[in-house]
Amino acid sequence: MNSLEVAPVNWTVKAQEISFDVRPWINGRRIEASAKGHFATLNPANGDRLADLPACGAAEIDAAVSAARVAFERGSWANLSPRARARILMNxxxxxxxxxxxxxxxxxxxxxMPIGAAAPDMRAAADAVRAVAEASDKLIDQVIPNDPSTLLLNLREPVGVVGAITPWNFPAYIGITKIAPALAVGNSVVLKPSEIASLSCLRLGELAAEAGVPDGVLNIVPGLGSGAGAALASHMDVDLLTFTGSTATGKRLIELSAQSNMKRLILECGGKSPQIVFDDIDDLDAIADAVVGSITFNSGQVCVAGSRLLVERSIHDALVERVLARAQQIEAGDPLNEATSFGPLASKDQHARVRRYYEAGQEEGAVAALPRGYSGRNDGCYWMPTVFTDVRSDMRIAQEEIFGPVLSVFAFEDELEAVRLANSTIYGLAASVWTRDLARALRLARAVKAGSVTITGKPGATAVDATAGAFEPHGQSGVGVEGGLDGMRAFTRLKSVSFAG
Known part of the structure; x- marks a missing residue:
């Protein structure tokens, strides 16, 4: 190895050396939780107990919301200029x-999540913070045409205290994508991470303080959904709640908002995203790579995973053959090995959930064309890629979010049937369309009910930078806008100010 080469990281050694601080981060410091209960966080690759975290509840949430409110009203963050906040966010x-x-x-x-995917994910998270920092002075207020003797303005103000509840599938990344835009426009934040994966989010509090974020502006409280999560969602002094997770939990949060102070909500919930392939795309090998990659990345635990493959009948058999061949080649491995691309599911509960859907698909008559299921490993929550064919739209595997590496395949005859199949669920989060026909692409982009539609005419095309665009889910995939400038505006309140005479 020459002096310019970087020695490979031994992640197993790093894992043995790492320490966990499980205490909540409130008002700029770690505090001892008053909660008596605890919950364990486990390594899903081998079942090892990593740490016991305090099951924080109303007391810790009250303290965090109070700190956030005091910081907001004091103006140590909210009253900074957008560029001043941007400099700290860059830090x-x-x-x-x-x-x-x-x-x-x-x-x-x-x-x-395999370390080979998790490490780039953190660098992408840093870039997401930079993106909102760079945009922090781009949310332009408006002067409204009016009587010449008056001046009428529309001003954007921060909403105040933002509550955030985040999932376990991309713990730190999704936490950051909620924290950053909320802070960029001047809010204070209280974050409740998933009980399955809380440790990286807890660490973010210390990093924010190191960067110069004032005390109380960012608070992070671990706990269970029924305790800390419910307390945050029903808190009378939280102005807006942002959540990513299941549709069932999203509905519960709507109830808690209505029962408390009618706080505003931004909810990104479940998905059953279609991948629609027309026969004018001739590189079936590249399509098969993309299809399998979409349903197996992060072991299929992705809200926008392409879990339904809709294929024009003329190429159905040829494409399915290639999909099966690629999925068959995937091997499960140790997530701490950089060569591993496919790891375990996040928990025993998630493993049991995927198994139930696997059994339901067979019971309802779908054909398990790739019935791999268990990986043969007895030391963790592994489930191998599974492909069902002959799927009907009324089957549970076609209608409900599985959140695992399970692909349901449909054949369609024409464009109308493709749209009907694509729109045949309660969800509308994302969709992909493979076609070289521009007119068809435009029709599908409008006809498919999804917050985000990706049109691909050439396999291997450059991916879109998702941080630049905003989207709003359809159906029971959620409410509110995320991403881009409109996603930042979602954390503001619009005020009309008039100057007369």
Whole structure:
């Protein structure tokens, strides 16, 4: 090895050396929780107990919301200029990047994402912070045409205290994508991470303080959904709640908002995203790579995973053959090995959930064309890629979000049937369309009910930078806008100000 080469990271050694601080982060410091109960965080790759976290509840949430409110009203953050906040957020991004290995390792240990994917994910998170920092002074207020003797303005103000509840599938990344836009426009934040994977989010509080975020502006409280989560969602002094997770939980949060102070909601919930392939795309090998990659990345635990494959009948058999061949080649491995691309599911509960859907698909008459199921490993929550054919739209595997590496395949005759199949679920989060026909692409982009539609005419085309665009889910995939400038505006309140005479 020459002096310019970087020695490979021994992630197994790093995992043995890492320490966990499980205490909540409130008002700029770690505090001892008053909660008596605890919950365990486990390594899904081998079942090892990593740590016991305090099951924080109303007392810790009250303290965190109070700290956030005091900080907001004091104006130590909200009254800074957008550029001043942007400089601190840039420091935050740098701190995330400096500590990317640690954050990635925490996510790998807690929920099983292979380290080869988790480490780049943290660098993408740093870039997401930079994106909102750069945009923080681009949310332009408006002067409204009016009587010449008056001046009428529309002003954007921060909403105040933002509550955030985040999932376990991309723990630190999704936490950051909620924290960053909320902070960029001047809010204070209280974050409740998933009980399955809390450690990386807890670390973010220290990194934010290191970057210069004032005390109380960012608070992070671990706990169970029924305790800390419900307390945050029903808190009378939280102005807006942002959540990513299941549709069932999203509905419960709507109830808690209505029962408390009618706080505003941004909810990104379940998905059953279609991948629609027309026969004018001739590189079936590249399509098969993309289809399998979409349903197996992070072991299929992705809200926008392409879990339904809709294929024009003329190419159905040829494409399915290629999909099966590629899925068959995937091997499960140790998430701490950089060569591993496919790890375990995040928990025993998630493993049991996927198994139930696997059994339901067979019971309802779908053909398990790739019935791999268990990986043969007895030391973790592994489930191998599974492909069902002869799927009907009324089957549970076609209608309900599985959140695992399970692909349901349909054949369609024409464009109308493709749209009907694509829109045949309660969800509308994302969709992919493979066609070289521009007119058809435009029709499908409008006809498919999804917050985000990706049109691909050439396999291997450059991916879109998702941080630049905003989207709003359809159906029971959620409410509210995320991403881009409109996603930042969602964390503001619109005020009309008039100057007369």
């Amino acid at each position: 935050f991004a740098d701190a995330i990047e400096r500590n990317a290995d640690e954050l990635a390792l925490l996510d790998t240990l807690e929920m099983g």
